[in-house]
Amino acid sequence: MISVGEALVAQLSERGVDCVFGIPGVHTIELYRGLAASGIRHVTPRHEQGAGFMADGYARVSGKPGVAFVITGPGLTNTLTAIGQGRADSVPMLVISGVNTLPSLGKGRGHLHELPDQRAMARTVALVSERVESADDLAPMLARVFGPFDSGRPGPTHLEIPLDIAGAPYTAEALAPSHPAPPTPSDDQIADAVALLAQSKAPVILAGGGARRAGNALRTLAEKLGAPVVQTVNARGLMFEHPLGVPASPSLQAVRRLIDQSDVVLAVGTELGPTDYDMYATGTMPRMQRMIRVDLCPDQLARQPAELSILGDAAAAIDALNTAIDASAAPDGPERATKTRREAVEEIGPEMRALCDVLAEMRTAVPGAIIVGDSAQPIYAGNLYYDHDRPGGWFNAATGFGALGYGIPAAIGAALAAPDTPVICIAGDGGAQFSLPELMCAVQENLPICFMIWNNHGYQEIATSMQDAGVSVVGCDPTPPDFAAVAQSCGLPFWRCGPEPDAVAKALRAATGKGGPTLIEIQAQPFLRQ
Template sequence: MTQTIGEALVRRLEAQGVDTVFGIPGVHTVELYRGLAASPIRHVTPRHEQGAGFMADGYARASGRPGVALVITGPGLTNTLTPMAQARADSVPMLVISGVNVLSSLGRGLGHLHELPDQSALAATVALDSARVTTADGLAGAVDRAFARMAEGRPGPTHIEVPLDVAGQAHDAPMPPPSAPQQPTEATDRIAAAADRLRRAARPVILVGGGAAAATGDLRRLAERLDAPVVLTTNARGHLHGHSLVIPASPSLAPVRHLIEAADCVLAIGTELGQTDYDMEFTGCLPRFPGLVRMDICREQLARHPADLTLHSAAAPGVAALLAELENHEARGQSGAERARDIRERAFASLTAEQQAQLALLNAARDALPNALMVGDSTQLIYAGNLYYDHDRPGGWFNAATGYGALGYGIPAAIGAALACPDAPVLCITGDGGAQFVLPELMTAADENLPVIFLIWNNHGYGEIAVSMEGAGIEVVGCDPTPPDFALVAASCGMPYALCAETPDALAEALRRAADTRGPSMIEIRTAKMTRKTEPSP
């Protein structure tokens, strides 16, 4: 029998290597589901379309392949806009496929179910591209363009919509195999010019962002060849774990900023030099970047921050080309390892005692769960780790506390990561506040029997916000939502639960026990409320 456009869409996703989609079926997407039952693609059902988007995000970060969400028109798409915005801010490849009302009704305001004035235009405010499939001939091109946009330039979310009266139409158009994406590589003379600047530097520093994920081995070799300290942004943690040249600390910390500003050549690879990495205190002042050489896959991004020399290249081929140019280079000047050690010590000393204690917990968790994916929400443990934490898996530390900063990210993103990497331990770190945004998604982990450990950092409210309000001289309002009984939440989801003391040894033991169980589990750490000048009335 002739396949429908909905069935052909599933086949095209298969051709693009998709093995998992996250979605909630509805009357506006039933025809898009027609081909899924017979497909090897795994369908995972979240409890909310926002969860579908965050699961796709976590899947993409853990696997390096685009995550795919399948949602209904109208509220399904608008519920997914927050995850799309997070993915746009953090350069995460995500394809959102939605239904839309019948072609003849679009833009006419006829009061149809789930109607929006212009759904595609709304999606385009955060998506790299938003396309509408109106004929069988246009399907393969729309899908292939979406995947090309995510692979050939700076990654991010894309959107395809299929009208109700189009999805069920016959599809007999030819669909040749997708072409391989072509990533940019810089011209040889510019690579040579960059290598010459680095060769002459006595105090080089390398800044590494999330865009360098595919260049791990060559990054280490380049750093060693240049004898250059390597500063890792939040989304780059895990590169050069334990290496003498690594500085797994935020470039917002004063000692790290001093290192950068004292350099005579700064090589920035795959980092947007944005505020949430380089100016966490929101002073409005980024560090100076002397002799800046910038490598990035996105030409527009290169134009947003002036540099002495720009290299329009994906990280992996660009770093490999630099290595080749520097093949016989011998570093000179002050020892890079000594400079890195000094900054590590000073950066750690600049943290508060409370933050240092929280880092001890993270280090204990890392050692108890080697090579784990640690997926986080905006909560105190994550804030501390984003300031200073050396993870042992490249790309294995990620959260939504930078960039767009969407709360409720951790639980669904950890589910997506577990599906992408079934052999890796997955630890979700979320606060009591962030968890309450998405508690129903715990049932998705239960349905899929995923061995995710959900660590709830329960400080009984929005402590960081309360302290910020007091610091601004504002009476605290709205920062004391009562958390649920997480033991009962875990029981309702059929998962083991443990209450853990706030010590490294206790956490390590609780994690080892949880790792020995099948399926998801929950650990709760109940901390004291953050110190407040005034407490709310009982």
């Protein structure tokens, strides 16, 4: 007879889970009992926050939920930041934790790793948090925590298994995994949308992360309508070098003008959040006339008024529109897109343009790479304006929840999800120090990741914000380590270069030819005199 922990692993495997990120502890030993024989790959991060970020990166690239095993108490609290990032970006990830024995819960007797109410804490961040209280609970609780991955807007979920249950005999029957289809747009809603779009002389499409797996259909729709496609950060790569593509932040005035001058706005798979649409915190959003909004989440649809709200999967809605639309394209769509791109590039200024030039040279040096970012100057620039050559291949934590330390572990998860694809991680020297030990995880797994550290000796973005607010700059100059010595200690091939585009590209070409993980330090101009 198998245990509940062994049954858990078996049922995860049946649901297609092939990789788990976790650090074993005394409160998760029973979850590991069946792992070695299951065929599921186990990856050991150096911190539970890293486990969560790895699960995030894995999920974004694979399209499957990323799974993390963490211990009771501090294991789960350490993972909460990653859960928050996943919640903000609608990333399907499952965190499975231990919890103290059922009779001890809520008693406050000082047990190891005890929290007053661990599940209630998780529920403040996760979409769903459930507990297995008997062998009979395992299958239905798994169904509940997997439920948001198959229907509605995805996000992180949590399952906890008490110590006295994990090792108990499993006497229940497993439920066959179900995969309900996401909501499908109604024929009437599609017909109403087609009628609005047919009247449009200057349509525009706003594409968010929810559309990132519908690239071909989105391009077809844009061409049928003659509509420029503005791509938020998580949608970059969908319209690479397309005449109708606008790979620029809708917070820029140039892009706001495009949206304002459009007579119908089709917003697909975007939450219209301020970190994309009002990153300068003006308190205003672009004016959107006759908006048609498509989203998986009814709560999201209710948060922003629209002339027509369509509940459904972005890809399904785009396919339905393509089938139904029989209208001539607005003739000036490419012209409007070109004008917006030109004005957006001018608007971001010379410093950001120089950083965008670095990104463009990186793209040329390693075409088709997945670029994962932390909050760092090149990432800020790219989020303002950058056209990537791979759908879903540009993502970072500089929008939404905005967690520092994301880049290095998320890149590890991405590399595990796409083992034949080069992965580039861009992190600042400050953010890298949040998760620098995870470099050894990449070494241990021999992953083809080039870690690029933009070293300007501090938190430049925060220092600039403090100066702009008239506040004396304090605490923004954490001394970075000797990255050459870090690389040597980890056994990583190392390059150091200046911030010039050709120098960065040369180092990157050399580094990505090595096969395993590598480290490049880009010596940028320090923002403060040292």
